[in-house]
Amino acid sequence: MKIMDDFDTLQGQWRQVRFEDNGIIDPPDDHGGHGAITLIEGDTFSVRREGGEVLLAGHFVLDTTTQPKSITWIDSMGDDAGKRLPASYVLDDDQFLFIAADEGMAQPKAFVTSPGLTLRGFVRHRP
Numbered sequence: 001m002k003i004m005d006d007f008d009t010l011q012g013q014w015r016q017v018r019f020e021d022n023g024i025i026d027p028p029d030d031h032g033g034h035g036a037i038t039l040i041e042g043d044t045f046s047v048r049r050e051g052g053e054v055l056l057a058g059h060f061v062l063d064t065t066t067q068p069k070s071i072t073w074i075d076s077m078g079d080d081a082g083k084r085l086p087a088s089y090v091l092d093d094d095q096f097l098f099i100a101a102d103e104g105m106a107q108p109k110a111f112v113t114s115p116g117l118t119l120r121g122f123v124r125h126r127p
Helices: 003-010
Strands: 012-021 037-041 044-048 054-063 070-075 084-091 095-101 117-124
Antiparallel strands (some): 012 037, 037 044, 044 054, 054 070, 095 117
C-alpha cells in the first residue's frame, strides 16, 4: 500500500474497540474508551464520546517506508499537546491498530504494551 492509499483508507470515522496502556488492558481512558469515535479528516483527528464531547484532537504524519509502518501523533490539546508521539500501525479497510510511545521514546516495533506504550484498536464506524 502506498502512503496515499493508507492516508485515504484512514479517512472517516473509527470506533474504538481495544485499549491497553502501560501493560494494563482496559484501564480508565480519558482520551477514548469503548464506543468513542475518532474522526479523521485529512491529516487531523478528533476523538469524541458518543454524546459529542471532544476528548482529544490534533494531527498526524504517516510514514509507510518503516517496518512496521509508522504514524506520529501530535495532540493539540491535553497533557501531550505539541508533543510528537511515535507510533506503529496496521491498517486495512475496516480495522486500524496503533501502538504509540511517549515523546522521546523510539517507534514501537511490537504491538505489546509496557511502560510508556499505549495501544488502541478501532473498527470502521458506519453510522
